[in-house]
Amino acid sequence: MASEEMNEYRGWIAERKVRRSRLTRHQYTIGLLQEGRHAGLLTSEETMRIQQGLMLILQELILRYTQGESTSVTTETAEDIMLSVLYATDAYLFGLGQPEQAIDCLKRMSIRDIYTQGVETVSQCFADTKQLYEDVSQTMVQVPIDAYRLTIDESLPVFLRKYGMIFHAHNTMASIDYPLAQDDMKLQGVFYMKQYLERLQLENTFCNQFDLQAILELLSHYGRMCRFDYRMELFNLFQLILNQSVFSTLCGGAPTELRISVAQYERLARRLASLSEDEIRTAITSALTIIQQELKLDHQLIPYMDGCKEELVQRVKHAAEYNSLDHVIVMERQSAASSRVISFDKADVMSSAQLRRLLDQIHSCASTEEKVKLMLQKVHSIHDYLDLLESNCLYGDEYEALFRAFGEMELAILAKVVFYEELRNESLVSFISAGSEEDRSEWQRHFVRFLRDKDQDALRSMDRCVNELDYEQLSFN
Amino acid sequence: MFWPRIFQSLHASVPELYTDELLGLNEQTRPYGVALTEQEIAMIMVARDQVLQSYGRVELGIDVTKEMVEQFASSAYVEQESYAETLMALHEIFYNLKNETEDRINDYQLIHMMKSLYEEECAGSIDLLQSRLEAYAEQCRVEAMTNDNDLEGDDAAWHLKR
Numbered sequence: 001m002a003s004e005e006m007n008e009y010r011g012w013i014a015e016r017k018v019r020r021s022r023l024t025r026h027q028y029t030i031g032l033l034q035e036g037r038h039a040g041l042l043t044s045e046e047t048m049r050i051q052q053g054l055m056l057i058l059q060e061l062i063l064r065y066t067q068g069e070s071t072s073v074t075t076e077t078a079e080d081i082m083l084s085v086l087y088a089t090d091a092y093l094f095g096l097g098q099p100e101q102a103i104d105c106l107k108r109m110s111i112r113d114i115y116t117q118g119v120e121t122v123s124q125c126f127a128d129t130k131q132l133y134e135d136v137s138q139t140m141v142q143v144p145i146d147a148y149r150l151t152i153d154e155s156l157p158v159f160l161r162k163y164g165m166i167f168h169a170h171n172t173m174a175s176i177d178y179p180l181a182q183d184d185m186k187l188q189g190v191f192y193m194k195q196y197l198e199r200l201q202l203e204n205t206f207c208n209q210f211d212l213q214a215i216l217e218l219l220s221h222y223g224r225m226c227r228f229d230y231r232m233e234l235f236n237l238f239q240l241i242l243n244q245s246v247f248s249t250l251c252g253g254a255p256t257e258l259r260i261s262v263a264q265y266e267r268l269a270r271r272l273a274s275l276s277e278d279e280i281r282t283a284i285t286s287a288l289t290i291i292q293q294e295l296k297l298d299h300q301l302i303p304y305m306d307g308c309k310e311e312l313v314q315r316v317k318h319a320a321e322y323n324s325l326d327h328v329i330v331m332e333r334q335s336a337a338s339s340r341v342i343s344f345d346k347a348d349v350m351s352s353a354q355l356r357r358l359l360d361q362i363h364s365c366a367s368t369e370e371k372v373k374l375m376l377q378k379v380h381s382i383h384d385y386l387d388l389l390e391s392n393c394l395y396g397d398e399y400e401a402l403f404r405a406f407g408e409m410e411l412a413i414l415a416k417v418v419f420y421e422e423l424r425n426e427s428l429v430s431f432i433s434a435g436s437e438e439d440r441s442e443w444q445r446h447f448v449r450f451l452r453d454k455d456q457d458a459l460r461s462m463d464r465c466v467n468e469l470d471y472e473q474l475s476f477n
Numbered sequence: 478m479f480w481p482r483i484f485q486s487l488h489a490s491v492p493e494l495y496t497d498e499l500l501g502l503n504e505q506t507r508p509y510g511v512a513l514t515e516q517e518i519a520m521i522m523v524a525r526d527q528v529l530q531s532y533g534r535v536e537l538g539i540d541v542t543k544e545m546v547e548q549f550a551s552s553a554y555v556e557q558e559s560y561a562e563t564l565m566a567l568h569e570i571f572y573n574l575k576n577e578t579e580d581r582i583n584d585y586q587l588i589h590m591m592k593s594l595y596e597e598e599c600a601g602s603i604d605l606l607q608s609r610l611e612a613y614a615e616q617c618r619v620e621a622m623t624n625d626n627d628l629e630g631d632d633a634a635w636h637l638k639r
Contacts, residue, residue, distance in 0.1 A: 059537040069583035072536035
């Protein structure tokens with residue numbers, strides 16, 4: 001009877017399978033140990049042997065980490081090193097494909113050998129990532145988008161310089177600000193970075209099919225459409241160009257044409273507004289097919305582009321419903337600022353030492369008039385004005401005296417820079433009449449009060465100046 | 478994360494090995510009139526694990542315990558009756574110091590410093606040793622902070638230092 005029960009139990013164990021849904025790329029080794037036990041593919045002795053093997057590796061690495069100076073570390077450090085060890089074992093075991101094969105490998109190979117192979121896999125991935133970075137760097141689109149440039153020029157090199165594949169293999173130690181059109185945040189460490197660069201390279205390849213001047217114009221129009229300084233914002237260039245190319249194709253233009261006139265926009269908006277969701281999807285799919293055929297794109301780029309389709313369909317459907325397609329399709333907008341040319345010269349910006357000297361001089365001035373006169377005389381850049389105002393070198397009525405000495409354009413520039421977020425959504429007039437002074441620095445509270453005391457005509461005139469100013473003209477270099 | 482539990486279980490899986498290693502040291506310490514029984518070793522290991530856990534540290538192996546036994550057995554202030562208790566107290570001081578100095582001192586330097594203070598300034602007082610070492614840790618932190626601040630500062634100061 002006991003023997004029958006045992007056979008039945010063995011049969012039941014044999015029927016259990018590795019539950020793939022319980023296995024994730026992240027912490028794959030741990031998942032395999034748990035699922036291997038669950039499916040009866042690993043015995044408790046084998047699991048214990050593997051765990052102890054991992055501990056021995058950890059013990060050696062702790063000594064290496066402390067350079068033999070200490071045999072103990074904080075729990076956080078030990079966990080971090082263990083995660084790094086598991087990152088390497090995950091890399092090797094995941095590369096084997098089927099989980100059953102990986103479990104078999106855990107049974108047959110020593111965990112140390114698996115770890116060594118894993119470090120080799122991570123090392124190879126790191127070498128590939130370095131090469132990919134070179135490619136991305138060479139195909140970089142020459143656009144003044146800070147997040148894009150800083151990510152490629154500064155953050156990625158920091159990662160390549162600092163990545164530690166023994167103690168911190170799982171860490172993605174870089175501030176990657178530039179968002180991809182499609183990102184997979186489930187990955188970590190160098191595998192994430194490799195994937196990021198592969199996708200960025202695909203995006204660069206696509207963007208480089210378009211005329212740079214047309215891209216720069218598109219960015220200007222996009223900035224005006226969103227009422228923001230596109231250079232400082234986080235958005236994906238590839239997606240912007242792809243969407244615009246789709247709209248251009250839907251207008252009957254060439255896929256590489258990024259300019260859409262007001263008349264073209266109006267025709268397209270009327271057409272899209274009359275389509276159902278399915279019809280919108282069909283239209284966008286056709287446009288994507290035309291783009292893919294005409295641009296002779298890489299076979300990897302096509303599925304990547306297709307992956308962006310549904311989001312565009314939903315955006316267009318939603319915008320068509322709410323009559324806001326002008327917030328999705330970038331049409332050519334005349335630069336209202338054509339009559340205004342604001343010139344900022346880098347040479348006008350003071351050095352830290354000059355600024356400190358000026359601050360001392362301001363503090364020693366006896367009267368408000370003297371302070372204002374000195375500032376107007378010595379300060380020639382918006383940067384320096386902002387630095388001085390933030391340093392609280394003025395008191396009470398002195399702020400008003402300074403603002404009174406400014407012309408309309410200076411005040412408009414100051415407002416445009418200081419109320420960047422607020423002016424994206426509302427006019428200066430409505431912001432000033434309703435805007436709260438809370439959460440503002442002292443000088444900003446004085447500035448809001450000063451503007452509030454102005455009459456409506458003066459504010460409206462200043463509002464026009466604000467609208468005429470393009471962020472591109474306000475250099476912050 | 479279940480690693481702290483696994484780290485703990487690893488100690489639990491090899492107590493015999495540790496006991497043998499520490500019993501083996503009795504040969505060296507008997508000439509000084511002190512030795513550990515199996516029961517005392519078990520108590521020390523439990524106390525050590527609790528200290529490690531409470532200070533959020535992981536130690537794989539008993540090198541620190543062995544070094545403490547070797548160093549302190551020869552002290553004129555250590556007596557057989559309080560030998561095990563003294564070792565337990567020293568473990569607490571040691572791991573606290575490792576944390577407080579952010580691992581800036583290596584294990585052997587720290588144990589030797591503890592021994593030297595215990596023998597000389599503290600005349601065998603554990604409380605005094607603890608307070609002396611707390612003052613030392615404070616001094617370490619101030620020095621570390623000064624060094625960190627020196628690396629910051631404005632451009633002019635930076636250039637001068639370079």
